[in-house]
Amino acid sequence: MQHQANPIVCLNEAFAVYPHTLKKEPRVAYAGTRGSYGEEASLSFFKHDCELFAYKTFEDVFVALSQGSIDYGVLPIENSSTGSIAAVYDLLSRYQYYIVGEQEIKARHCLLAPKGASLERISEVYSHPQGFSQSEEFLKDYPDWKCIPYFNTAIAAEYVASQNDPTMAAIASKRAGDIYNLSILAENINFSQTNVTRFVIISRQIELFENPTRVSIAFHLPHRPGALYEIIGIFSVFSLNLCKIESRPLLKENWEYLFFVDFTGNISQNTLVNLLPIIQEKAEYFQFLGYYPQYEEK
Template identity: 45%
Template sequence: MKTLDLQEIREKLDRIDREIVSLFEERMKVVGDVAEFKITTGKQVYDGKREQQKIEDVTGMVEDSFRKQAVRELFTQMMTISRRQQYRLLAEHGLTVKNDFQPVKSLPMDQVRVVYQGVEGAYTHEAALQYFGTAGEIYHVQSWEDVMKAVAEGEADYGVLPIENSSAGAVIDNYDLLIKYQNYIVAETFLTVNHALLGLPGASTENIKTVFSHPQALMQCSEYLNSNRQWKQISLENTAVAAKKVVEEGDLSQAAVASEIAGRIYGLKVLKSSINHNKNNTTRFIILSRNPVYREDAQKVSISFELPHKSGTLYNMLSNFIYNGVNMRMIESRPIPGRNWEYRFFVDIEGNLSDCAVQNALKGISEEGLNMRVLGNY
């Protein structure tokens, strides 16, 4: 039996690899011809049925089950790369994602009306003051949806909503509101959240039986609160509302989890400061407008799109970012009401709507996914 020589084997592999690269380049030239045809006819790049038929054809050329799967993965990748090239060529002909966004040098800030949910002393109130200062009139409404309505109907120029917290994660109800209303994210601000246990003057931790707060605040302070098992925890719509409730009911056995600022506003005593277990607890707030504008120096794009619950669909979407060199910052999913096992994804990426790479990635997602929306560039 002839002894195998590793160098000879490697030389054979090198020859085969050169042939593969040559054939790949030939294939990509033909893909360019396909793109030119689609530019001329207006045909979409993504053809799911054609790709599925191609996969079945090439996997049928091999017998071994391992190699069948390997061929499937290889051609799936090649077709993904082919689509990326077609999107790039379409973009060169001006066929990008259509949107109404307009770049501006800065956001209008003079004499604006700004709406937030809750009451004075709420963290969202602090976030509004942090971003807008004294530049406009800041007022509050009862619910997060009321904020979205006020912006959508023109009663307010901007709305402020919490969207995620470093300890408790996404504020999922507000993601749903981003879909329900045609408002746009134009900015964001980050607020360090430091919760305190607040009680009436004369109260002490030994008296407490009931603690009120927003559910996320209760979650962020769970280690401390759960160590007092005799305390009943009750969720309310807002931390400052909880503080106000304790004052209004005048019961020494009640306490609220809220900011020390809220405590000063409502005349409550700090029973225990800094009770959140994550001392770097930060909430990200988004600034919303009904106008689709973005600052020229914006560096983050938020989008949403829908996907059926099928193998590989999310990978196909995210590959649009990978092959265009676009960095993804965040991904969140929500079930689509009335459609079992189908999901809507929310993604934040780095970039600007004027960037070619971003436009190419969004073009791919708009064709391969369902109901893609650009939620904002900020």
Template identity: 40%
Template sequence: MKDLSEIRCDIDAIDRQIVSLYEQRMGLAAEVAEYKIANHKNVYDKAREDDKLKTLAGLVPDEFLKQGVVELFEQIMSTSRKKQYQMLAEAGQIEPLGFRAIDALDAKDKRIVYQGVEGAYAQMAMQQFFGKECPGEAVATWRDAMEAIQSGCVDYAVLPIENSSAGIVAENYDLLMEYDVTIVGEQIIKIDHALLGVKGAKIEDITVVYSHPQALMQCADYLDDHAKMERKALKNTALAAQKVKEDGLKNQAAIAGIHNAGIYDLDVLDQAIQDNKENETRFIIVAKDKTYLQSADKVSLCFALPDDEAGALYRIMSHFIFNGINLTRIESRPSKGGSWGYQFFIDFEGNLRQEAVVNALRGLKEETSSFRILGNYQSFAKEN
């Protein structure tokens, strides 16, 4: 048996050969890129890579080694593609992304919609983003807001996309897949839920509580402690306050922002009742035109993976790694029209004018079955 140090010396010698051969292979990959640049060919050739992997795996008899060879060369070919994407970008062969840079979002004389009624948290987010004097218009549903944007009836819509306690607003992720709109901004506001009742009502009178499903979730511990309070969901927290006012019943209460007490002439029975006292909701501002701020520093996109490809998500993620891009979020939602298919939503730091971002997006577009840039915008402006 060889001494361990002797074995390690042999390994070191082989590793030096591998590095040298790897360097030679990457040089040939650069020659391939030059050919593709001259002939305007795509970098990714799935059929060629699949055949290559099958051939290489056939060179070893052991099943364990076969899998190792496939994994090794998948990584080598992935790195080779990254090099080729960079060379195509340097040669000016960059496919336009379809977005136009602007200096600022102008709310003057623009129509802006939010879902709910006066006092909705979406209205608060709108006024935080566009200014306190922004009137805005209320619509009944989030789908109505998307329809208004896509039809060109309004300029901007404000929609919640995620809560720090209850998680994503799944319906709005689905609407982003369905409608061809662009995220142009975001606003995060602190959510303080209050229990509101008609004048003269007491907490012990309340047997029915109305609110949006997410607000009910965010106050679950409080409601569990008041077991006789039946939970009933409505489409909006402010709509719940409006209903309690209109019904005028002492046994009814709404969970909504405390500012709704003044709007609907209600009493504050309790306040800050949410489970997480640092409860926040992230809202997105969407528009029809594909524009982005010159100062934008966050990109959102969605994509679907090719069917039945092992390691596909890993390979897609490698585009961010090799281009030095920092991912800040990844979510998945079931795709419509198919069983067990998913759309992935990703947020990452960057601007559409940056070379690294362009290189990563080009790779993603070639190697996914569907791909869409949802927007490039300024990272959140938090409520003071």
């Protein structure tokens, strides 16, 4: 792991110009393709006022940030059914970049097919495996359909459109249907479970937008009983609400763990610059990941 420039110094520098304002039409990148939930998260967060770039992998987005060819990356960090996306946490550690915002996106799947298709004629359905499992209840009524797993839901929609075969359908977002000019045969077919993905907005530097309320940090503790207990006690002393905690094995070091913690509460600049050095001192490794406004449903 690379070592971070003194996060307290960086944080104080950022506070000196608080609040930052989003620049007009920033260059924003997501991983995926047109019509994907990553694109939707980007457009929602930046309110359509951005220049969008699609990259193939999560790391491609970090590389683009490091080369200065984009201003922000938008990547999924937690999904309500698949859990935290460890690869993005690992990349945040490796590149030492910061979270400056978050955006939640609810998956609302549709059954999409070429114009002129009907439910009765469908025989093959393409989607991401999660698209199938989230639409399980709907699919039970069509036991003869062959479900063919695909890389992601938007690519499945693109493929079905390219084949223009009325026996083929895709499970993807309404937006993907619009983009690839497909008809909606059934809407909101994932009624059996809520599926929400939390995306984070990533920047090369700390940027503090108005009213930040959530702090993300990562640390590695010395291997002795009670080490985590002491750290969590510190949050308690400052009356902060620990809203997410997660341990990730550092495989190279004998199953020692890196902890990722998010906390919320009445967090002033003062609290933060007092709290963080205490944790930094107790930890063998410490990384400040960001201080940003929590997503609020409109």
